[in-house]
Amino acid sequence: MKGNQPARFEGQDHTLWSFTDHVLVECSNCGQSASVYRSDGAHPAGEVTEYRLECTHCGALKAASYAQDMLTSDPAMWQGFRLWLQTRCKGRVFWALNAQHLDYIRSYIVADLRPREKKTAPDPKVRQVLKPQSHGYHLTSRLPRWMVLKTSRQHVLRAIALLRVRHDKTKLRTSK
Numbered sequence: 001m002k003g004n005q006p007a008r009f010e011g012q013d014h015t016l017w018s019f020t021d022h023v024l025v026e027c028s029n030c031g032q033s034a035s036v037y038r039s040d041g042a043h044p045a046g047e048v049t050e051y052r053l054e055c056t057h058c059g060a061l062k063a064a065s066y067a068q069d070m071l072t073s074d075p076a077m078w079q080g081f082r083l084w085l086q087t088r089c090k091g092r093v094f095w096a097l098n099a100q101h102l103d104y105i106r107s108y109i110v111a112d113l114r115p116r117e118k119k120t121a122p123d124p125k126v127r128q129v130l131k132p133q134s135h136g137y138h139l140t141s142r143l144p145r146w147m148v149l150k151t152s153r154q155h156v157l158r159a160i161a162l163l164r165v166r167h168d169k170t171k172l173r174t175s176k
């Protein structure tokens, strides 16, 4: 951080849900990076959310079943697939859903000023996919305490940089 201007964190209204349109996972077929896409209201009768895996490496197309508790497991899973962007950090699993999510966490970690989070009405969709008691309605309210401690900052930034490299390598491979 240079100069006297502290970095201000502005993205406090994001929910984890807002990053789940497209999540990077490990293909269960070939072990390369693949994408899990979310589609809402797939059934006319109800508010059903469906997830499907698409792998550009081996062509796998799979329907994923809705799974509620995946982000608290070790290794971190999403809808039955291992998250692509994960690493160990301070003896724990540090994970991100995709590049946007990674950038978002980074902007939070480097910010010196963090506005207090507003308590707003929960988005019903968030309830559907994430347990409110373990994930919170706002993403930042659920970044684990160890991650936001000043003493963790350098470790977390290193983990973020590592996952950014992993992500960019993936991108180079898939764009060929």
Ligand SMILES: [Zn+2]
Binding pocket: 027, 028, 029, 030, 031, 032, 034, 055, 056, 057, 058, 059, 060
């Ligand atoms: Zn594959």
